[in-house]
Amino acid sequence: MGETVNIKALDGSGEFAAYLAKPATDGPAPSVVVIQEIFGVNEGIRKKCDKLAADGYVAIAPDLFWRQEPGVDLTDKSKEEWDRAFDLMNGFDADKGVEDIEATIKVVRGHDATGDKVGCVGYCLGGKLAYMTAARTDIDASVGYYGVGIDEMLDEAKAIANPLLLHVAEEDGFVDKDAQAKMHQALDPHPKVTLHDYPGCDHAFAREDGISRVEAAAKLADERTMAFFKQHLG
Template sequence: MLKLIKITAISNQLTKMKIKITSNNGETFSAYLKAPTSRPAPGLIIIQEIFGVNEVMRNIADKYAQAGYVAIVPDLFWRQEANIELTDRSESDWQKAFELYQNFDENKGVDDLISTMKTLKELPECTGKIGSIGFCLGGKLAYLMATRSQAECNVSYYGVGIEKNLDEATNIQNPLMLHLAEKDEYVSPEIQSQLKIELSNYPLVTIHSYPNVNHGFARIEGKDYNLEATNLAQNRTMEFFQKYLD
């Protein structure tokens, strides 16, 4: 069940809109959606970092729409503060982002992502095939989508806290790709080693490591952005989506 709020044509090639999604308890939350004109197309859920649905997340959705996917970015902080947009460029934004992160309920977040997936499947623009891609907090949630949802495939960029839910890996039924930043200050080398060892038992899981880069290496214009690692990860991700969604 969804409500369209605004629809805008973009260069006669893409359509963007803000929609309302009904949660499993009947409340609604917003999402940014961008769709290509070549439809129907596979759906892709872009899962936010701790900074909310900001320009970075919308730009990622725009790029995947240009690549031929119906891309949607749900606002997962709506229970705390709806429509918040933060950056990694100020101390006050970092403090606010960590406050939101620390009070975030991951289980409800996954429920909201599953509600988003159901909504996306209902859209005539979508083929019904759905994948997810998440960054930071969203990287953890992309892993949980692999363990708790029927999404066709999922991609995690520098997900934080995956080790706390490794017991759920037995539930993975569809392909999952993890991108790890070897200098990630939030995911220690010991934890990265643990992930590689324990998830190596699951043939549906692929893990790529990127040396000499920090958490957030794919955040364009972010303080830790690394072009080379971003391009390599992006190429691997696109091949992955083309294989399992197209």
Template sequence: MREIKLKAADGAGEFSAFVWEPKNKESAGAVVVIQEIFGVNDALRETAASLAEMGFIAIAPDLFWRQQPGVDLTDKTEAEWQKAFALMNGFDQDKGVEDLKVTLDAARKLPGSNGNAGTIGFCLGGRLAVMMATRSDADVNISYYGVGLDGLVPEFDNIQAPLLMHIAEKDEYCPPEAVEAVLDGAEDNEFIDAFVYPDVHHAFARVNGVHYDARAATIANGHSAELLAEVLG
């Protein structure tokens, strides 16, 4: 893993992005790995490293840099949860998407990149991955238990590249009526696939997370890997 610096499009400064590169692969697709509310932490780093092991370039930007650079929290203590929610509430999602677009452009130009690039995001990052599907030219976008996705349904008509959404049936941050709205909005869009995983909670695929579910995570990750390989090469 190495750190690079990227310039924000609005001229507000530079932010860090962390890059994992595959071994013994001269030409690889790139995946922008979008953080949860806990920042670029151990779980996200492990996810990025696993993508590199699969032959992709993984790049994870520090999206909370405008508030506090280098956020690295876990889901294990109440104090960390409170700080994570405070950071999320202070986060400008529109500027976050612009930072992700900068990261996506950089990903396409990294040494060894084949020029294809997509996103994969979790929780807050799952929402941002859907926003990238509606607002960017990413080749593919994957959302795990994105929050507030029902509010993005009016933008679904903008989607022109594959979007895969993994939804937890018992997600405490996504009530059944919100899930229904998202599924209804996705039904007629040929670019969108959505899977609902029964009897699991939010963050069922968070590595070492309190709600980690090995079976659901394995199935979801399999779908993700298949789509990334198909689109990014």
């Protein structure tokens, strides 16, 4: 069970909430910033945090939609929620989102429950933001699940200095085969980037309780993510 903490924005414009889950064991632990989908910090994202905490990580999910509407908590179960989620995504400033992730990184680096190492993991919109975070911050390790729009910012790859793992759904309705090919062409040669493809999987195959979840693929991707964090965060 987690708690809510508040984080001050780096630009001085206010503060935003974040869901924080800590391991049951005492002592400092590596931390992971969990980056939301277009549905906000909902039950699925909180479950991701709780699972990471159970595996020994301090997990924190910042509310990145706070500049538009604080406390967004939607699901993928109704058209009305999808419409609202897309409205929020379309009005979202990704650059400011990365700033808020950076503010979160700074907070957890100084938190008494955390060690020096900080990673991030993002899903959907968060998958793209994880890529941007790898390129623009001092994050120690980043993971992105089915990020949308990465193919449009491949020029930022040259700034990636620490390990990045990307999970790619081969039948992603939001990331076509041409976009996937561009990602592989640009990122496969990068010494810090690893891409894994998931045949037959659509977007959001690892969403907790999601309508597109593919259990076997989600399990495999999550196992790879945890092995990656163990290697690079400890």
